[in-house]
Structure formats: structure tokens, C-alpha cells
Amino acid sequence: xxxxxxxxxxxxxxxxxxxxxxxxxxxxxxxxxxxxxxxxxxxxxxxxxxxxxxxxxxxxxxxxxxxxxxxxxxxxxxxxxxxxxxxxxxxxxxxxxxxxxxxxxxxxxxxxxxxxxxxxxxxxxxxxxxxxxxxxxxxxxxxxxxxxxxxxxxxxxxxxxxxxxxxxxxxxxxxxxxxxxxxxxxxxxxxxxxxxxxxxxxxxxxxxxxxxxxxxxxxxxxxxxxxxxxxxxxxxxxxxxxxxxxxxxxxxxxxxxxxxxxxxxxxxxxxxxxxxxxxxxxxxxxxxxxxxxxxxxxxxxxxxxxxxxxxxxxxx
Amino acid sequence: xxxxxxxxxxxxxxxxxxxxxxxxxxxxxxxxxxxxxxxxxxxxxxxxxxxxxxxxxxxxxxxxxxxxxxxxxxxxxxxxxxxxxxxxxxxxxxxxxxxxxxxxxxxxxxxxxxxxxxxxxxxxxxxxxxxxxxxxxxxxxxxxxxxxxxxxxxxxxxxxxxxxxxxxxxxxxxxxxxxxxxxxxxxxxxxxxxxxxxxxxxxxxxxxxxxxxxxxxxxxxxxxxxxxxxxxxxxxxxxxxxxxxxxxxxxxxxxxxxxxxxxxxxxxxxxxxxxxxxxxxxxxxxxxxxxxxxxxxxxxxxxxxxxxxxxxxxxx
Numbered sequence: 128x129x130x131x132x133x134x135x136x137x138x139x140x141x142x143x144x145x146x147x148x149x150x151x152x153x154x155x156x157x158x159x160x161x162x163x164x165x166x167x168x169x170x171x172x173x174x175x176x177x178x179x180x181x182x183x184x185x186x187x188x189x190x191x192x193x194x195x196x197x198x199x200x201x202x203x204x205x206x207x208x209x210x211x212x213x214x215x216x217x218x219x220x221x222x223x224x225x226x227x228x229x230x231x232x233x234x235x236x237x238x239x240x241x242x243x244x245x246x247x248x249x250x251x252x253x254x255x256x257x258x259x260x261x262x263x264x265x266x267x268x269x270x271x272x273x274x275x276x277x278x279x280x281x282x283x284x285x286x287x288x289x290x291x292x293x294x295x296x297x298x299x300x301x302x303x304x305x306x307x308x309x310x311x312x313x314x315x316x317x318x319x320x321x322x323x324x325x326x327x328x329x330x331x332x333x334x335x336x337x338x339x340x341x342x343x344x345x346x347x348x349x350x351x352x353x354x355x356x357x358x359x360x361x362x363x364x365x366x367x368x369x370x371x372x373x374x375x376x377x378x379x380x381x382x383x384x385x386x387x388x389x390x391x392x393x394x395x396x397x398x399x400x401x402x403x404x405x406x407x408x409x410x411x412x413x414x415x416x417x418x419x420x421x422x423x424x425x426x427x428x429x430x431x432x433x434x435x436x437x438x439x440x441x442x443x
Numbered sequence: 444x445x446x447x448x449x450x451x452x453x454x455x456x457x458x459x460x461x462x463x464x465x466x467x468x469x470x471x472x473x474x475x476x477x478x479x480x481x482x483x484x485x486x487x488x489x490x491x492x493x494x495x496x497x498x499x500x501x502x503x504x505x506x507x508x509x510x511x512x513x514x515x516x517x518x519x520x521x522x523x524x525x526x527x528x529x530x531x532x533x534x535x536x537x538x539x540x541x542x543x544x545x546x547x548x549x550x551x552x553x554x555x556x557x558x559x560x561x562x563x564x565x566x567x568x569x570x571x572x573x574x575x576x577x578x579x580x581x582x583x584x585x586x587x588x589x590x591x592x593x594x595x596x597x598x599x600x601x602x603x604x605x606x607x608x609x610x611x612x613x614x615x616x617x618x619x620x621x622x623x624x625x626x627x628x629x630x631x632x633x634x635x636x637x638x639x640x641x642x643x644x645x646x647x648x649x650x651x652x653x654x655x656x657x658x659x660x661x662x663x664x665x666x667x668x669x670x671x672x673x674x675x676x677x678x679x680x681x682x683x684x685x686x687x688x689x690x691x692x693x694x695x696x697x698x699x700x701x702x703x704x705x706x707x708x709x710x711x712x713x714x715x716x717x718x719x720x721x722x723x724x725x726x727x728x729x730x731x732x733x734x735x736x737x738x739x740x741x742x743x744x745x746x747x748x749x750x751x752x753x754x755x756x757x758x759x
Contacts, residue, residue, distance in 0.1 A: 184690075286602045286615070287633060289626035296616035299602070300609035310605035311714070317603060321690045322657070325648055332645040337638070374500075374637045398627070 128244040130262035136201070136228060136242075137166060137263075143173040144199035146226065148207045149214025150361075151177050153185060153316055157278025158205035158230070158252040160188045164271040165260055172197045178214025184319075187312060188274050201227050204240060206252035206278075208233035230255055232282075250290040253278020254298050272305035277312055285317055323358030330356050331366055335373070338434045339443045344370035345430065348383040367393035367417070378405070378437055382429060385421070390429045393419045400440060408436050444560040446578035452517070452544060452558075453482060453579075459489040460515035462542065464523045465530025466677075467493050469501060469632055473594025474521035474546070474568040476504045480587040481576055488513045494530025500635075503628060504590050517543050520556060522568035522594075524549035546571055548598075566606040569594020570614050588621035593628055601633055639674030646672050647682055651689070654750045655759045660686035661746065664699040683709035683733070694721070694753050698745060701737070706745045709735045716756065724752050 143166050147159040159175040166173040172195050175181075181189055202220065207213060208231055210221040220226060229240035232255055234247030249255050253275045260267060260275075267275075279298060283291045286299065303309060320328070331346050338345065346369055353363055363383070370379030378400050381393040392409065395417050396402040402418035409432075411420020422429045459482050463471040475491040482489040488511050491497075497505055518536060523529060524547055526537040536542060545556035548571055550563030565571050569591045576583060576591075583591075595614060599607045602615065619625060636644070647662050654661065662685055669679060679699070686695030694716050697709040708725065711733050712718040718734040727736020738745045 285600075286612075287626070287629040291619075291625070293616035293619045296602075296612040296619070300612035300616070303607075303609045303612070309607070310603070313600075313603040314713075318684070318688050319690050320688055322653070325651070325689055329645050329648040332641055333649075335641070341638070368634070372634050372636055373641055374635050397630075 128242065130259045133228070133230070133244060133259050134263045137169060137171070140201040141171055142197050142200040143171055144202045145173060145175045146202065146204040146207060146213060146217055146220055147175060147177045148212040149178040149216075151179060151182065151185075153281025154251045154253055154278040155206035156181065156185050156188060157274040157276070157281065158256050160192065161253060161256055161260075161271050161274035161278065162203065162205060162230075163192070164268060164274065165256075165265070167195075168268060168271070169265070174199070176217060178216030184315065185277070187308075187315065188270070188277060191270075203227065204229040204231070205256070206231055206233075208235050209237045210239050230259075248292070250288075250292065250295050251279045251282035253282075254295060257298055257302065267305065269306045272302045273307040273309075273312065276302040276307050276309055277316065280309075280313060281316060285313055321362065323356070323362045327356050327358050327362045328366070328369070331369060335370060337373070337376075339438050339441055341373075341375055342377045342441055342443065343380065343434065343437050344373045344376040344378075345380040345382060345433070346370050347426065347430070348381065349426070350384045353384075367395055371395040371397070377441070378402075380433055380437070382426070382433070384426070388423055388425060390422050390424075390426070391419065392422055392429075392433065393417075405437065405440060444558065446575045449544070449546070449560060449575050450579045453485060453487070456517040457487055458513050458516040459487060460518045461489060461491045462518065462520040462523060462529060462533055462536055463491060463493045464528040465494040465532075467495060467498065467501075469597025470567045470569055470594040471522035472497065472501050472504060473590040473592070473597065474572050476508065477569060477572055477576075477587050477590035477594065478519065478521060478546075479508075480584060480590065481572075481581070483511075484584060484587070485581070490515070492533060494532030500631065501593070503624075503631065504586070504593060507586075519543065520545040520547070521572070522547055522549075524551050525553045526555050546575075564608070566604075566608065566611050567595045567598035569598075570611060573614055573618065583621065585622045588618045589623040589625075589628065592618040592623050592625055593632065596625075596629060597632060601629055637678065639672070639678045643672050643674050643678045644682070644685070647685060651686060653689070653692075655754050655757055657689075657691055658693045658757055658759065659696065659750065659753050660689045660692040660694075661696040661698060661749070662686050663742065663746070664697065665742070666700045669700075683711055687711040687713070693757070694718075696749055696753070698742070698749070700742070704739055704741060706738050706740075706742070707735065708738055708745075708749065709733075721753065721756060 145159045147155040163173045163175045174194050204226045226240040228242045231245050232249045232252050236245045246255050257275045335346050367381040377397045379395040383391045394402045403413050406418035406420040409420040461475045463475040479489045479491045490510050520542045542556040544558045547561050548565045548568045552561045562571050573591045651662050683697040693713045695711040699707045710718045719729050722734035722736040725736040
């Protein structure tokens with residue numbers, strides 16, 4: 128879709144409901160609240176909803192947000208590639224024809240909405256919204272710019288990852304012209320961790336073992352370790368990058384217990400190895416640098432098998 | 444100095460020696476090698492030196508670098524605010540009048556060189572060099588752009604910190620037009636840690652204690668813990684940000700043993716507290732968010748004193 132067409136939709140409708148994805152991150156929230164504030168500034172009614180509520184972690188975006196009281200007439204999904212990502216709290220919007228417009232940057236978008244605007248090459252949904260808002264010629268409020276910056280920074284790992292483009296940096300430069308206190312936003316997003324998470328990372332790093340001339344590092348997250356940490360199960364997500372953070376490691380393996388003798392394996396690799404091909408050996412798959420599979424057996428057997436196959440691939 | 448004037452110096456001289464600071468980081472090395480490659484591409488002779496050698500960590504900048512054989516006639520210091528930062532290996536350049544030109548971004552620069560160009564508002568020395576190179580109209584090689592990007596990313600924490608400006612992002616956008624594999628650079632700089640460092644961080648995070656309704660977090664690095672880790676002493680540097688990484692903490696205190704009953708205290712604070720004023724209570728000082736002091740006494744007494752004073756400041 129043309130940005131002008133999307134802006135016309137904003138102008139021609141009055142009562143908007145904005146859907147954000149479950150387990151919300153900075154991009155879906157930054158996109159959702161950025162759009163909400165933009166629409167409200169146009170004199171429209173607009174609310175943001177999420178299946179899981181709005182986490183404290185990002186409250187700088189919605190500390191002063193209050194729901195408005197109205198019956199939605201136009202429903203927009205932001206950063207939601209598939210209806211299943213809406214979560215149970217937004218189940219009623221998962222039915223066909225419920226969502227009027229979807230704005231997303233996942234090339235895998237299922238085109239479940241009546242109208243879909245996808246830019247697979249844009250690093251964040253919030254960046255797409257920024258481009259749409261810019262086309263409108265309307266002035267943004269500081270909080271709107273802050274939401275958009277947050278979305279862009281989130282999905283690029285603060286401009287660290289491969290999906291960052293010159294255009295991403297240009298957008299950041301422009302958004303910094305607003306009063307957005309970006310350094311504090313970044314601190315909250317990238318440097319601050321819950322006490323539970325710190326404990327979990329400490330325990331997991333402590334379990335790290337090195338194999339194959341230290342080219343392979345492995346962490347093991349057993350049910351026992353999870354219970355010992357006493358932290359929320361969500362704190363055990365996203366740990367798979369840890370083994371690859373050790374210098375010289377080319378394959379980082381995370382072995383996470385699902386049930387007795389059932390292990391979920393997450394693999395991360397440097398450019399020296401194909402994670403997807405490696406997980407394919409066990410019936411799994413994924414991307415070239417990040418993939419996964421499931422292996423059944425005793426922990427010892429699972430680990431031994433992984434190390435044996437990794438050794439074969441690396442020729443060690 | 445005008446950029447044109449600096450470019451004239453590059454043109455009018457032929458045999459350059461480039462000094463980088465001791466314990467080299469991505470900015471001094473990125474500036475040094477970026478300048479070296481730029482000068483060599485002009486047909487000049489140029490070498491880079493450092494008191495401590497060039498770490499493997501940054502070898503993507505100098506994997507193919509070889510010293511040239513010549514007698515230096517013009518000496519340039521990059522990112523070196525003070526002669527003491529040259530280190531013992533470069534002692535002979537610390538004498539007055541030895542350095543011809545210093546290019547730096549530290550406002551505290553001591554102006555020890557015959558000519559000094561300082562931009563205190565520019566986040567990285569490498570960014571200053573980029574602006575100089577741009578003014579020359581000369582084309583950069585990919586490796587030169589990669590060095591400059593590395594310097595800029597290093598000193599801004601990958602565009603995370605307050606010193607990042609719209610201009611910083613614009614420079615990054617322009618440098619990304621070259622083939623610089625920036626995602627891999629960032630992975631090596633920000634995500635990869637030595638095995639020793641991982642062990643140290645794990646041990647130190649394990650020692651973290653919370654006080655004052657969890658608004659104060661403290662880590663303690665004793666000689667005993669350092670010995671137990673068996674890691675290089677340098678791996679214990681730069682840990683002071685860890686206590687402030689716990690959610691809700693407004694003052695993070697690092698207590699590091701120097702000798703028996705002598706402790707070096709590093710303090711980091713959020714916007715709710717003044718680190719410099721706090722350390723001033725113990726005869727220390729520093730910046731508003733990062734400061735330090737030294738306290739003598741038993742570990743128990745030192746910790747109790749710090750917690751008591753922090754409680755008074757926070758009114759807890």
C-alpha cells in the first residue's frame with residue numbers, strides 16, 4: 128500500500144482499536160502506542176489492547192495512557208504476522224475479517240487482515256509507522272517519537288543486528304530531534320534485568336561447558352535448575368545466545384528440559400557453521416545462524432549425541 | 444582546527460607514525476588504523492603503534508596490517524587525552540614537543556601536542572576522522588570505513604549512550620554504505636566475552652546483595668574471589684555497571700578489595716541519585732551517574748557504612 132492510502136484511512140475513520148501481539152515487546156508496543164497517540168492527535172478516538180497487559184518494563188511509553196470509552200469501528204493490527212500471535216485475550220479478533228488493516232514488517236505475514244501493508248526489509252514495524260506519519264506532514268508529539276524510537280531500537284538490538292540499514296539510522300537521527308530521552312529508554316530496554324533474570328543467567332552461565340577444542344559451548348537448563356532458581360518460567364526464555372557469547376565458540380547449544388527424557392535444543396552459530404543444517408540432523412530446522420530441534424533420551428545421551436554430531440560437522 | 448587544514452597536513456607530510464592509547468579500545472584502534480589506511484591510500488608511509496600491542500578481539504581491523512619500514516617524520520596521537528595514557532611502551536613520545544598533531548574527542552585533552560584538534564561534543568575520535576576524511580573528497584576503502592564504524596560503535600555502546608547524536612547516526616548510515624559487515628563487528632565487540640570474563644561475571648553476579656528495599660545493589664570483589672576465578676586481573680575491570688542492571692535499583696555499588704582493609708568503591712546511579720555527591724561523602728568524586736572513592740576498614744564495616752549513607756540519601 129502507498130503511505131498516502133494509509134493516511135487516508137486514518138483520516139476517513141474515527142474510532143480505532145489497535146491490536147498488539149502477545150508477550151509484547153518494544154516494537155509491537157512502540158508501534159501500537161505511537162499509532163494511538165498519532166491518531167488521538169488527529170482528533171480520533173483510539174485505544175491499544177494486548178492479550179497479556181502492558182509490562183512495567185516499557186511504562187515510559189504509556190505511563191499517562193488511559194483507555195477511551197467508545198465502540199471501535201476500525202481495527203488495526205501492528206507487528207502481528209499471524210492471528211495466533213494475538214493471544215487468547217484477543218481471541219475474538221482472530222476470526223476472519225475482523226482486522227481491517229495490518230501493518231507489519233514480517234515477510235511471513237499471513238495476510239489475515241482485509242488490508243495488509245508489509246515491508247519485509249524494514250527492521251521494525253515502528254519504522255514503517257514513522258514513514259507513514261512522515262508522509263502525512265503532521266507534527267509528532269515527543270511521546271509518539273519516543274514510542275517509535277523504542278520500537279526501532281528493540282528490533283535492531285539497538286542498531287546492532289544485521290537488519291539495521293542506513294535508513295534505520297536515518298530514522299533514529301530524525302526521531303532524536305524530539306525530546307525522547309533515548310539513553311534512558313535504551314538503559315531500560317537493554318541494560319536493566321529483573322532480579323530473577325540475573326539469577327537465572329548466573330545459574331545458566333555457571334552450567335556452561337566447553338567441548339571440541341572450545342569451539343562448542345553448551346548450557347543445560349534442567350527442571351531441577353529452574354526450580355532451584357525459583358524464578359518465573361518466562362525468565363528462562365531467550366537464553367540461547369549465551370553459549371555463543373564465549374570467545375572462540377562457533378556453535379552454542381542450549382539444552383532445555385521439557386519433560387523427563389525430552390529436551391528442546393536451541394542452536395546458535397557463527398558464520399563458520401550452519402545451525403539449520405545441524406538441527407536438520409535431528410529432524411529440526413530454522414535459520415542459518417539460529418535453529419532448533421527436539422531430542423529424546425537421557426540428558427547424558429542427548430549431550431553426547433549433540434557433541435558427536437557437532438564434532439563431525441566441524442571435523443574435530 | 445579546520446578539517447581542510449588537517450587534510451593539508453596529511454598531504455604535506457610523508458612518513459606518519461600514529462599513536463593509540465594504552466589498554467586500547469575500539470575507538471583508539473579504529474581511529475588509528477582508519478587513519479593509517481587513509482594515509483597509505485594517499486601514497487604515504489604510515490604505521491600504528493600501541494604500548495600494549497593489538498588485541499585479538501579487534502583483529503578484523505588489522506588482520507592484514509603490516510608495519511612499513513621507515514623513519515617517522517610526523518607523529519599523530521588519536522583519542523589520547525593525556526601523555527600518561529600512552530603507556531610505558533610509548534614513553535619516548537610523552538616528552539614535550541614529540542607529538543605533532545593530536546586528534547581527540549575528550550574535552551579534558553591536555554593539549555600536549557604541537558597542534559591539537561578536539562571536539563568534545565563528538566562521540567568518538569573515529570567520527571572526527573570520518574568528518575576530516577569526508578572533507579578531503581577522497582574515497583574510503585571498505586576496511587577504512589569498518590575501522591571508523593568500529594570506533595563510533597564502541598564509544599557510543601552501539602548508539603545506546605547519551606553521547607550519541609543525530610550526527611552519529613548519520614555517520615553510521617553513511618559508513619554502512621561500505622562493505623563493513625557491521626553486524627559481525629558488533630557481535631564481536633558487544634556480545635562476545637572471554638571465557639574468563641564470563642566466569643568473573645558469573646561469580647560477581649552471584650555475590651550481588653540487595654539493600655534498602657532493593658533500591659541499592661552491591662557486588663563485592665575480594666582478593667579471594669579473584670583468586671578463586673583464576674582469571675586475568677584485567678577481566679575484573681568494568682564490572683561496576685552490573686549492580687545497576689537489576690530492575691528497580693537506583694544505586695549500584697561495587698566494592699573491590701585493593702589490599703587488606705582497603706577497598707575501592709565504584710558507584711553508579713540512575714537519575715534519582717547523584718553518584719558524585721554520594722562519593723563526596725567519602726572524599727571521592729566523579730560524574731553525576733558514575734563516581735568512586737576509597738574506604739578503609741574491614742569489609743563488613745565498609746559495606747555497613749555505604750549502606751547507612753545510601754539509606755540517608757534515599758531517605759530510607
